[in-house]
Amino acid sequence: MNTTVLRKDSTRSPAPPPMTAGEERRRPGRALRTAGRVALYVALTGVALLILLPFIWMLISSVKADRDVFTVPIEWVPKEYHWDNFSRIWTDIPLAAYLGNSLFLSVVITFLQVLTGSFAAYGFAKMRFPGRDLLFAGYIATIAVPWQAYMIPQYIIMQKLGLVNTHLSLILLQAFGAFGVFLMRQFYLTIPDEISEAARLDGLSEYGIWARIILPLSKPALASLALLTFVNTWNDYMGPFIYLTDNSLWTVQLGLRSFIGQYDAQYAMIMTGSVLSILPILLVFLLGQRYFVRGIATTGVKG
Known part of the structure; x- marks a missing residue:
């Protein structure tokens, strides 16, 4: 019996040590x-x-009737759901064409801005020439000039070139951006200069260094610039409003004006179109958010 008691006692967990002060x-x-x-x-x-x-209010309003959109107080739970708004909008206006125009402009302008911005930023960050910093400061200073200050001269130039009412006018005006150059240059400064120097010693040209070394190391910054440019181009209203008069060339932002008449407006359909217009932006952000966050976090931190 004593042996059994000892065995039972030996299986017990030891008491926790007393807590110190x-x-x-x-x-x-x-x-x-x-x-x-x-x-x-x-x-x-x-x-x-x-x-x-x-955004929640916009989503709820997209399935309401026009008379229920601006009720006071706001009706967060509609009495009637008009799900047919999402099917009617494709026939009431040529929404597919508008979305296609917006997608075309956004993709082309984003590609050109990433290309020109990264290329110019390489010259300002990794190449040495007289007046480089002064030229960069002057170029970046153009960000402070409001677009309204040179909007009319730009339009006159496009008109004389015969590019008004074409997508090419918007592409040419937005293919270059000082902000993109600034963003990419700040990221390039985090890449050690020894990498570029070693590539030059191996006989690689400046174009080769930019394309084969710098760009592969700059994916986060490139993704950040691409996402910001895509969103700004997709949401742009004033540019297409000024330069595009043909209905077949309109973007989705202009197309939603079709629901605004002289005396009334189809507010529910405007909300439906707005919901559909943000889906591509949401998809692009979800696909590139990892690189976007990394690019914003590292841009401007010189290592």
């Missing part, structure tokens, strides 16, 4: 940190909901 003092601190973290998450969730509130 330091551990007792740290326990309230941990509780406070946990409570603070929970409060922070709650606050961030509230802010996120406030930011998403207009």
